[in-house]
Every structure is written in structure tokens, then in C-alpha cells.
Amino acid sequence: MNAPVTLPPLPTVADVEAAAKRLRGIAAPTPLVESPLLNEILGCRLFVKAETLQLTGSFKFRGAYNRLCQLSADERKRGVVAFSSGNHAQGVAYAAKLCGLPAVIVMPSDAPQIKVANTRAYGAEVVLYDRWKESREGIATKYMQDRGMVLVPPFDDPHIICGQGTVGLEVDAQLAERGLVPDIITAGSSGGGLISGIALVMESRHPRTEVYAGEPKDFDDITRSLSAGSKQKVAADAPPSFCDALMAPTPGDITFAVMRRVLKGGITASDAEVEVAMATAFHYLKLVIEPGGAAALAALLHRRDMIKGKTVVAVASGGNVDAALFSQILARTAPL
Secondary structure, three states, X not given: OOXXXXXXXXXXXXXXXXXXXXXXXXXXXXXXEOOHHHHHHHOOEEEEEEHHHOHHHEOHHHHHHHHHOOOOHHHHHHOEEEEOOOHHHHHHHHHHHHHOOOEEEEEEOOOOHHHHHHHHHOOOEEEEEOOOOOOHHHHHHHHHHHHOOEEOOOOOOHHXXXXXXXXXXXXXXXXXXXXXXXXXXXXXXXXXXXXXHHHHHHHHHOOOOEEEEEEEOOOOHHHHHHHHOOOOOOOOOOOOOOOHHHOOOOOOHHHXXXXXXXXXXXXXXXXXXXXXXXXXXXXXXXXXXXXXXXXXXXXXXXXXXXXXXXXXXXXXXXXXXOHHHHHHHHHHOOOO
8 A cells, every 4th residue: 555645845826926026037928828819619609728838848848947946056966867758858948048057858769859849949958869778767767877967857846836837827917907817727637736726726717717638648647647546657558649748647746736626627629629729729810739739629629519618728739739730630630
């Protein structure tokens, strides 16, 4: 029987607000966009939070900078190590560059080339591994032991969660300018850092807002964990997800503790539905969204009964998609 996990104090909305102060003038406030034509088709007001336009092309920069800017002088000298399929990698790499410290990023060899190239371009040392045969945690641990580097986890860290939660603060302010409150908000979810941070904001400011984790159909560990009331894992024989950014096998301990308290549940989308969402976002909103970044939007687009007559927000969490893949998807997929 596994021993109970001892958690640090769970983050609060006050911690998210403190993160927003650290990120002011550093992270880019991203737009909240809508299309009257798409709204008419769906019968609701759908807003998309374009974190595709964030520094490094995804929301991940927010959490990474909030974590790194609080390191001690000694920790900065030793540098940081992280593991990621790409978006956290780029966020940590650029945050490390801004903070003037070395970074090693452990990335799967099958990660999109744009993500690997950009991570290197931001100045990080990239170490590639076979995700099916090697342990990224084991590789990162070696760098921690050999160089004394500080691990920057992709989601299960209070500082990471609070940095990502600043997305929720921006959504709240942007909707308030329009005199609106969200009925539903969702974001692509892997380990749960982004949706946990957003949920903290909504729990405090709009407790009636329904917050959902958006996941790929075969990587629905958060959806199943929330339903079961305990952490569940992705099936061992689950096929690789088209949404490469959303392939965490199980929620984090800290993120799940937050999510089980404040999330309404999880919603999923198939690969085909994600492709439709990517084409729809490009056609109506002129946004380039990567597969994982479009999962939340896809889940909403295909649940019209759920969103009809409501004010709905989907976070487009990343836009780091290889040009060839994006072109192929647009060529073969019709928008709504």
C-alpha cells in the first residue's frame, strides 16, 4: 500500500495575484477573441484566450518565470533542469535566459522539431531521450545530483500553478470590460497546472462558473480521476496522443488536490475533433493553434447542448505546431 503523500500548503488566489505582479511587464497580456459568425453557428458567446501569442508560444512561460525569478542567488548559479515535450521546455529556457542562469531541458526525441529548435535557440542545453525506453525523471535526477541543478517541474509546483493561474485573472478582467462573467471555462490539461490555477481564480471570484479540464480522448486521466475521486493513470496500452503537449500519464498530487475541490469535471475530444477545432480557429479567429492547445476548444465545439446560450471561454494554450503538419490539417479538414 502506498504511503500517503504529504503536500505543501495549497496555492490560493492571493498567490496567483502575487504571481501576476511578478509577471507584470514580463509576460505578454494575451487577447480574448471571438467571432460573431462562429457565435451564431454555436448559439453562444464563445471567447478564445489566445495564449498562442504568449512569449515562447504558450502559457508555460508564465509559470516558468514565476518559479525561476524566486530562486536564491546560490540556486541561480547552479541552474535549472526540466523535462518537457516542448512548451514547458521553451518556457523554462526563455525564463532562464531572462534570469541569467543555465538550463538543461530533457525532451523526447519525437517532440515537434519546432519545439526542440526553439528551446535550443533560447539558450538551453537540450538532452533528447526515448520516451518509451528511458525515464525523463531519471535523466533529470542525474543532472540534479551531478550539477546541483534545481528541478522545475512542468505542473506539480505551487509557483508553476500560480503563474499559469494569471491566465484566469486576465480572462476575468477582459470579460468584465464587456460586462460579462463566464458560465463555463476550460483549458487543455495534461498534469493540471493551467486549469488548477484558473480554477483558483474562478473559485474566488465567480464560484458559479463551471471549470472543466479539456483532454484528448485516450489521455483522459484527469476526467477519470475527478470521476473516481482518486488519481487515475492513462491505460498502459493507450496509443500516443495527437496532442503531444497533453500526454502526462496522471495528474499531479498538488494539482489534483486543487482540481478535485474546484473543477466541475473533465471533457474530452477525439483527434478528428481537435483537427476541426484547429481549422475552425484559423478560419474564424485567424489563430494558429497546436493540437494540444486546441483540445479544450474542440471539446466545447462538439458539445453544443452544453454551451448553448452561455458565455464560454476556451484557452488556446499553445501555438507551437510544425508548419507542415498544420498545413496538412488545414488541407484535409473543413471548419465548422
